[in-house]
Amino acid sequence: DTAVSQTPKYLVTQMGNDKSIKCEQNLGHDTMYWYKQDSKKFLKIMFSYNNKELIINETVPNRFSPKSPDKAHLNLHINSLELGDSAVYFCASSQETTGSPSTYFGPGTRLTVT
Amino acid sequence: KNEVEQSPQNLTAQEGEFITINCSYSVGISALHWLQQHPGGGIVSLFMLSSGKKKHGRLIATINIQEKHSSLHITASHPRDSAVYICAVGSPDKLIFGTGTRLQVFP
Numbered sequence: 001d002t003a004v005s006q007t008p009k010y011l012v013t014q015m016g017n018d019k020s021i022k023c024e025q026n027l028g029h030d031t032m033y034w035y036k037q038d039s040k041k042f043l044k045i046m047f048s049y050n051n052k053e054l055i056i057n058e059t060v061p062n063r064f065s066p067k068s069p070d071k072a073h074l075n076l077h078i079n080s081l082e083l084g085d086s087a088v089y090f091c092a093s094s095q096e097t098t099g100s101p102s103t104y105f106g107p108g109t110r111l112t113v114t
Numbered sequence: 115k116n117e118v119e120q121s122p123q124n125l126t127a128q129e130g131e132f133i134t135i136n137c138s139y140s141v142g143i144s145a146l147h148w149l150q151q152h153p154g155g156g157i158v159s160l161f162m163l164s165s166g167k168k169k170h171g172r173l174i175a176t177i178n179i180q181e182k183h184s185s186l187h188i189t190a191s192h193p194r195d196s197a198v199y200i201c202a203v204g205s206p207d208k209l210i211f212g213t214g215t216r217l218q219v220f221p
Contacts, residue, residue: 041198041214042211042213043211090157103162104159105156105158108157
């Protein structure tokens, strides 16, 4: 069973469009995240969200907004897409725990803006 | 200078060799993560540690909090270990990532 899933896997769209990437986790975790990996393969956190608090990385443009219909889902909505938004976006989830890795990553969504 | 530095950036090895990847950080942390990114792009979390040493199969991760340094070791390396290994520090909502170490293991 897939722990963290994302759709779509690939997304090609034109500048100015609005698009969403969906993320679902079946681990019962309280907290979910979105990360962006740029062309240099550098990962950066964009958002973290649990049912109490949304934490936004201050470098993220407000064209990006996370939407959580329920605890198992955290979708990423992007308005007015720009060329520089082209990247791979990873969803992840975690639960406070000790011992084994507690952060699980989705497979990634490769977004290409033309 | 990045807050999380990894070395080496690129590493090639022959199958069976012992591999060490290093991570140094300059910020206070609650935990350090080692991640593996496969050629297809998927990311797998290998270890989360805040002290000492952990072992999983052929992988060993150590951390020295005083020296702000961690190492990831791979014993008896295999071509399937070829991937990018990423160190990340902090709590999940404030993870700071290293730029990764690209490992290629040849048969």
